[in-house]
Amino acid sequence: MTSSIEDINNLNALNAQVVQLVEQGKLDVALDLAQQAVICGQKLQITEHSIFTDSLNNLAELYRLHGRYTDTENLYQQALNLRKQLFGEEHINVAESLNNLAVFHFSLGKYSQAEQGFLTVFKIWQRLLGYEHPQVAIVLNNLAEVYRKQGRYSDAENIYSQVLEIQKFAFGDEHHDIWRTFNNLAALYETQGRYLDAENKHLSALEMIKSLFGETHPDVTVSLNNLAALYDSQGRYLEAEQNYLEVLASWKRLLGDEHPLVASALNNIAANHKEQGRYLEAEQMHLSALAMRKRLLGEQHPDVANSFE
Structure with a gap:
């Protein structure tokens, strides 16, 4: 069966909608649509077309964002193998899959x-x-x-x-890729103990991502979490706690009450409370994070062990 141009265009449109939903921070809706796109490609027998590799890649990325790591790696590998089959070893799309x-x-x-x-x-x-x-x-x-x-x-x-x-x-001066580089530079400065440089870079990154996408984008939450971790490392516990609470509320709004990132936020707040001497609150948070990670990731996942720290 030869795929029609209309079928290919329809799948391409689905892929574009998935990307748009991710950019809007609507990750659960994006996941549902990405799954539909892969099923659609299989039903229409477009599984040996480059558009289908985009569908696989989109679904893999959304599985990664939702903490489904085994599914993530399998789909990334499928996309890579298919792209090599279609384009050879040295091609832009093959490089994209290798990078993923x-x-x-x-x-x-x-x-x-x-x-x-x-x-x-x-x-x-x-x-x-x-x-x-x-x-x-x-x-x-x-x-x-x-x-x-x-x-x-x-x-x-x-x-x-x-x-x-x-x-x-x-x-130019503002772009999502530049935001990412600012975050990475801030992390490097923090590792070296250059805390003022790190804070300035994190604040610049936070303002940039808000300017680009608005207050509710997932990467605003990432920037807030980065700042909270920096404040924690400097003993600025109340500032850190305020940011961590914003992070928790944001992940719950974006991802629901059960997600690895929600568990991480709980664990961070627990560690923060422990540093402040609020041991009972810290224990309760740690236990909540541990239980969630066991449910989502299984007993052997490294993040389960981290919940005991």
Whole structure:
């Protein structure tokens, strides 16, 4: 059965709606539609078309955001294999899938795998797009984050400087990619004990993301959480608590009462209360986070162990 142009266009439209819903922060609705898109592609037998790889990729990303990590990796790998089959080893879309897998491995703490993936992506994108392309900046940013985690701070900061030059040349002074780089630079400064530099970068990132997307976007919550963690590390517990409470309320509004990010927010508040000597409140929060993580992630997940800290 040959896929009609109308079928392909319909699936492409579904994919575009998924992306739009994610940008609006409507993650649950986006997940439902992404699942429908994959089912639609299978029913219409468009599973060997590049549009279907976009559907797989969208669903994988939404599974990641919802904490369904096994499903995430399987779908990313399916998208990568199909793109290699369609386009060969060196293609923009293949590099995108490799980058997604590397980001996923980074999030699981598999830094060596992540580094190798990012270096492969960098070589492909640099050859195909040129050094000053925004896509090259994205993978350099990712590589710098790996170096930060590995304690290679000078290498990381040098790469971030290159990234900002590319991004500002491409986008101007405000863009989501620049927000991400600001967050990463702030994390690097904090790791080095440069707390004032870190705070200034986090505040700049927070104002930028609000300016770009409004107060209720998920990345506003990410910025608030970053600031709270910084304040906690400096002993500024009341400021940290205020931000953590905003983060908890925001994740519940966006994701519902049961989600790994909600559990993380509870755990952060518990640790904050413990630092303030509010031990009974801290214990209750820790137990709530632990129970939620067991329900969502299973007994063996690293975040379950973290709930005991």
